[in-house]
Amino acid sequence: xxxxxxxxxxxxxxxxxxxxxxxxxxxxxxxxxxxxxxxxxxxxxxxxxxxxxxxxxxxxxxxxxxxxxxxxxxxxxxxxxxxxxxxxxxxxxxxxxxxxxxxxxxxxxxxxxxxxxxxxxxxxxxxxxxxxxxxxxxxxxxxxxxxxxxxxxxxxxxxxxxxxxxxxxxxxxxxxxxxxxxxxxxxxxxxxxxxxxxxxxxxxxxxxxxxxxxxxxxxxxxxxxxxxxxxxxxxxxxxxxxxxxxxxxxxxxxxxxxxxxxxxxxxxxxxxxxxxxxxxxxxxxxxxxxxxxxxxxxxxxxxxxxxxxxxxxxxxxxxxxxxxxxxxxxxxxxxxxxxxxxxxxxxxxxxxxxxxxxxxxxxxxxxxxxxxxxxxxxxxxxxxxxxxxxxxxxxxxxxxxxxxxxxxxxxxxxxxxxxxxxxx
Numbered sequence: 001x002x003x004x005x006x007x008x009x010x011x012x013x014x015x016x017x018x019x020x021x022x023x024x025x026x027x028x029x030x031x032x033x034x035x036x037x038x039x040x041x042x043x044x045x046x047x048x049x050x051x052x053x054x055x056x057x058x059x060x061x062x063x064x065x066x067x068x069x070x071x072x073x074x075x076x077x078x079x080x081x082x083x084x085x086x087x088x089x090x091x092x093x094x095x096x097x098x099x100x101x102x103x104x105x106x107x108x109x110x111x112x113x114x115x116x117x118x119x120x121x122x123x124x125x126x127x128x129x130x131x132x133x134x135x136x137x138x139x140x141x142x143x144x145x146x147x148x149x150x151x152x153x154x155x156x157x158x159x160x161x162x163x164x165x166x167x168x169x170x171x172x173x174x175x176x177x178x179x180x181x182x183x184x185x186x187x188x189x190x191x192x193x194x195x196x197x198x199x200x201x202x203x204x205x206x207x208x209x210x211x212x213x214x215x216x217x218x219x220x221x222x223x224x225x226x227x228x229x230x231x232x233x234x235x236x237x238x239x240x241x242x243x244x245x246x247x248x249x250x251x252x253x254x255x256x257x258x259x260x261x262x263x264x265x266x267x268x269x270x271x272x273x274x275x276x277x278x279x280x281x282x283x284x285x286x287x288x289x290x291x292x293x294x295x296x297x298x299x300x301x302x303x304x305x306x307x308x309x310x311x312x313x314x315x316x317x318x319x320x321x322x323x324x325x326x327x328x329x330x331x332x333x334x335x336x337x338x339x340x341x342x343x344x345x346x347x348x349x350x351x352x353x354x355x356x357x358x359x360x361x362x363x364x365x366x367x368x369x370x371x372x373x374x375x376x377x378x379x380x381x382x383x384x385x386x387x388x389x390x391x392x393x394x395x396x397x398x399x400x401x402x403x404x405x406x407x408x409x410x411x412x413x414x415x416x417x418x419x420x421x422x423x424x
Contacts, residue, residue: 001311002062005030005041006048006078007069010338010368010386011296014303015069015310016041017364022311029061035377036367048073051081059087065314068095068272071293075105075153079269092318096292097269103290107149107189110290117262119255120286124191126151132176136169138190147191148172152184159230161193196281198288199240200298203256203274204313209322210260211313212252214305214329215240216298222345224418231345232383235337235419237394238301242280251278251285259290271317300366300386301334335397336388337405337419341369342412344382352379352411359407363389363400379410394423 001024005015013036019028020040031054033043046053049072058066066082068074077098082088095101102109107126114121127135139146146168150158158181162168175185202213216238222228243251255276263270275291275298294302303310307328316325341348350369354377357365366388369381387404391397398420405415 001025001064002027003029003065003067003311004054004058004061004063005033005037005067005069006054006073008032008034008037009069009296009381010366010383011294011299012069013037013366013368014299015067015294017366018303018306018310019067022309024309024311024315029057029063031057034367034380035370035372036365038372048078049076051076051078054078055081055085055088058091063091065311065318066091066093067314068093069293071101071104071153071291074098074101074272074292077101079271083269092271092314094314094317095272100263100268100270101292103274104292105153107151107289108187111189113262113266114287117258117265119258119262120284122147122191122194122286122288124189126187126189127172127176128187129176132173135172135176135188135190139165139168139172142190142192144168145193147193148175149189149191150175150181150185151187151189152181154181154184158184194279194281194286194288196279196286197242199243199278199280199285200295201251201256201276201278202294202298202302203260203276204317204322205260205263205270205272205274206317206320206322207263207270208260208320210256211322211325211327212248212256213327214238214302215243215248216295216302218295218298219416219419222416224416225421229345231340233295233297233338234340234416235335236297236301237333237335237397237420237423238298238305239333241394241423247280247283247285255285255287271320296368297336297338297383297386300336300364300388304364304388304390305330305332305334330390332390332392333394333397334388334390335394335401335420336366336386337398337401337415338368338383339385339387339405339408339413339415340383341379341381342414344414348382349412350378350380353377354379354384354408354410356408360387360404363387363404365404384410384413394420
């Protein structure tokens with residue numbers, strides 16, 4: 001197979017790492033990729049949102065499958081673009097249709113889907129600029145803290161959790177009347193706050209059958225002890241220690257199964273990944289959010305644990321025969337630690353040379369915000385590199401990643417030193 005992978009982050013490097021290991025892989029192109037994908041595949045200068053450009057490349061290079069990493073091309077309808085094009089319709093795209101991608105593209109769509117299919121989630125209502133004062137009144141009916149979510153895509157930053165009622169009302173007005181998150185907050189979902197422990201659940205589905213992938217837990221805050229600003233993720237571990245057989249059974253029965261059946265009932269084309277953000281409240285799983293692709297940095301701990309040939313899995317998704325493939329999982333623990341640019345998630349500088357990559361041993365280095373420049377690897381984003389390690393337990397896997405991070409250097413490099421602190 002000749003495969004085109006869309007995206008440029010740590011998640012895409014992890015996908016590339018697994019795809020090139022496949023016995024079915026003849027050649028892998030990544031658009032646009034990063035310095036890490038450049039070492040194992042062929043990076044191409046095509047924007048994943050330029051569907052016409054993607055089409056021209058696919059036809060010119062006899063691409064036999066397209067794997068979509070990030071959410072943007074899915075929300076903009078790349079699956080439908082292929083399906084509705086006479087020249088492209090027989091080339092499988094791993095990712096949901098535009099309607100399916102609304103599970104991530106619109107918080108309101110996701111909440112309506114959850115309620116319609118009796119999947120446990122927090123009580124909510126949604127508001128626009130016209131109904132902003134009704135929203136302020138709705139906040140008065142809730143107990144603090146208050147959860148405000150921009151309806152559209154806001155790069156993981158469109159959720160506010162506020163303890164003070166008046167501050168929550170002010171922020172609601174900022175989002176709806178002053179476009180705090182641009183067009184993403186032209187509609188805002190207000191939710192009741194759920195107290196519990198969070199967990200990421202990943203599902204691969206062909207629209208009819210599904211496989212539950214290993215669980216993972218990520219660490220979103222920039223500061224140690226889970227303090228400070230939210231980020232795209234500072235580290236992750238897999239599996240999650242508290243996700244025992246009883247809890248996994250509840251997640252599958254009450255959430256995963258009704259989600260896949262709901263997609264079928266609603267006639268939504270969905271061939272790809274579903275990321276389900278869960279919160280466990282007094283032992284009961286509830287859905288916080290859906291994403292329509294793999295999470296990052298969870299991908300960097302989940303994919304290395306999958307031992308089944310990934311292109312065999314994707315081919316089964318394309319032909320709706322996922323039930324014919326058995327999913328083999330490495331039983332060891334995996335941990336990944338994110339190395340970021342100083343100042344992230346706010347202002348940071350790019351273009352710093354990274355040294356020490358060749359000294360890493362017994363860990364996998366996944367590039368995220370990097371690029372190649374005259375033979376050197378330089379920083380090109382906020383989250384720069386993820387270092388993933390295996391161990392017989394959390395402590396061992398985490399320790400190994402930290403030992404290898406100590407070999408790396410770039411100007412103003414930062415990482416959390418307490419990933420997994422709550423597990424030991």
